[in-house]
Amino acid sequence: MSTPDVHISEVGPRDGLQSVKATMPTADKCRWIDALAAAGLREIEVGSFVPARLLPQMADVAEVVRHAVTLPGLTVMALVPNRRGAEAALAAGVHKLTLPVSASEAHSLANVRKTREQMVAELREVVALRNEVAPGVPVEVGLSTAFGCTLQGLVPEDEVIALAVACVDAGVDEVGLSDTTGMANPAQVRRLFTRLRAELGERAGAAHMHNTRGLGLANCLAAYDVGVRAFDSSLGGLGGCPYAPGASGNVVTEDLVFMFEAMGVSTGVDIGQLIAAREPLQAGLPGEPVYGMTPEAGLPKGWPL
């Protein structure tokens, strides 16, 4: 199997489920992950290792990880907010850790009750743990609110880049940029990812875009144009900002795959099987809205083009 031109990391089971109210049964989560992997997705963020009392949806995360790691060829990723979470994730057998670090100081305090500096210190501890118990497991950071913050407004680009460098200095393998609030625009995406790649080289990570104001795919295209080849997205656009009716949060995996495949950029994903993976998602979360224009419109006549 040849390497796809772009790497799509599915974040629905973590980022998506984290923002829905109903708890999805463990068996449904596993069936959904099976379907995502069967569609050709090679990396899935399957959950967060956070205290169950804070996020009951993730109470079964270790069990979900133990199932996901049995799927051949799949990189199983989990979000961990700190060393304690990383310990549990590594014990469950994850292949990759991701940590949320806020580019905005205001968001950092609101989200993890730590300053950015304190989060970088936390990163160092997670890296030290990883070096000790699981040296082969990459640690990745997504810089949230990198394109703007609903609490403080603009986030200076110099601060974003300086924080990315600080994360790499702390021993992180990869730093991506997240448009947590749906404020990014294509010109800004090109500027920031160009700078990130110039500063971090191979350690520059994924574009994690939201579709809050409809610019999700345009921003992914802008990132692709300046050399980004890794993208986060969520099946059915699950997650993000459910406060705005119809305004899906994360970029919809189905539409992202459609865009790239239509452009002749291979994703390794079978779009028919990907659309079929909406069934276990909807079965496990009855009544939860799912988004996506491509599944609604269907594939164009003559597909693949």
Next chain:
Amino acid sequence: MSTPDVHISEVGPRDGLQSVKATMPTADKCRWIDALAAAGLREIEVGSFVPARLLPQMADVAEVVRHAVTLPGLTVMALVPNRRGAEAALAAGVHKLTLPVSASEAHSLANVRKTREQMVAELREVVALRNEVAPGVPVEVGLSTAFGCTLQGLVPEDEVIALAVACVDAGVDEVGLSDTTGMANPAQVRRLFTRLRAELGERAGAAHMHNTRGLGLANCLAAYDVGVRAFDSSLGGLGGCPYAPGASGNVVTEDLVFMFEAMGVSTGVDIGQLIAAREPLQAGLPGEPVYGMTPEAGLPKGWPL
């Protein structure tokens, strides 16, 4: 007032209304057009001059034109399918004519019951009429199904370009490309508009994109990247393919303006007043769904950025 960086032509009152079932009262159409012009839109396609028995929605088009031409600084455009329509449109006082020519032979036969060659002959007649009675009125063509056709599938790019050249040879002032079926992708948009601009120079016209599979803004960005500075869009995404629930047809003007303004590309449009122009649209078409992520999410904190 300085010239905006991009020219946005609002097509809602024509392309949008053409595909809704309820007939919008004339007074509401006029109030809606007033609000669009007040928001800063400098060109509006206000209706089609087609037989009222075929499209009752457009029975009042002459009256709408006579109102719209009283608005200062506004270019009032109407669609005409043939010489007879052009006569009526010019008599009503339109500033610009637009004709639909299909890039796909199958679509041409289905849509206007004429071959492409017959439509080019029709164009020549419209240009002759214009030269005779209203030499200052530009005639524009939008090549529909330029990026693919639901009837015949792919449309060869060479045929699209050859047809655009034939339209210019027939005396047309401007030829744009329309993604009538929502099949375009950014790579194809860049290829085709690059060729169009190389062949037609100043006569290369607007990008008319649909959002059927969510790629509308990404395709507009792609067109902008290769030098296109004129875009068609529709308030609330009205029109297009209402068969797919949630799948708006035309690119949403509000989201397009948001994208460009956020990028620092001026549109001349006040986005707050643009969002306010949804009110007369909704008042005149009660119950009709309107789309748009930016109006739902609101403008980001700190706007203008």
